Amino acid sequence: MKTAGKLMKKKAFIKDELDKVVPKEQSDYLWKVATKKLNAILNKYGDLPKGVQSHTNSIFPAAAVYLTVKRKCGNDLAYSVIENAAINLCAKAQPTLAKCMKLPGVASLFVKVWDPMTKKKFGPKCGFKNRFYPKTKGEYRMDILACPYFRYFSELGCPELTKIYCENDERMYGNLPGLKFERTGTIGKESDHCDFYLRRVKG
DSSP: OOOHHHHHHTTHHHHHHHHHHSOHHHHHHHHHHHHHHHHHHHHHTTTOOHHHHHHHHHHHHHHHHHHHHHHHHOHHHHHHHHHHHHHHHHHHHHHHHHHHHTSTTHHHHHHHHHHHHHHHHSSGGGTOEEEEOOOBTTEEEEEEEEOHHHHHHHHTTOGGGHHHHHHHHHHHHTTOTTEEEEOSOOGGGTOSSEEEEEEEOOO
């Protein structure tokens, strides 16, 4: 498991958001406190499988920052820091993905790789419980019945952060050329499952 310091260095985009809303001296102090909090969290969950860690490496730093800032600055400001960090990170990555989808054959390939990719990165070894559907050409459909984001954010006392990560799917896949992403609900938004439906469309 990575150290708290190394994980926090990779979350500089969250620190950038914190710097925007509080004075730099206060931001640096809160970041230091959050790093110590993250260290305690990592010690508590030190025996997680590597697959689960691939997700908690995002979950735990976000929770540590949120809980630290929430205590000092209130719920709304703390939530906005994590949410805006996610929004801006996706805003930087999504245009590149959208550009790739315009290349011949890439959109079809993108749909095809979701089946093996999901089972590897979002399957049981990574802390998820899934319901998979029969393959249909040009489509990919899956439901998530249990999610490590909801589980660990809830255990740490901040289940409300889960929906930010649910919405990252919509930010990344909701406006891709030649593709349609559809979702009716998520666990983070009080549904009993997260549905994921991606399909090829003309144009």
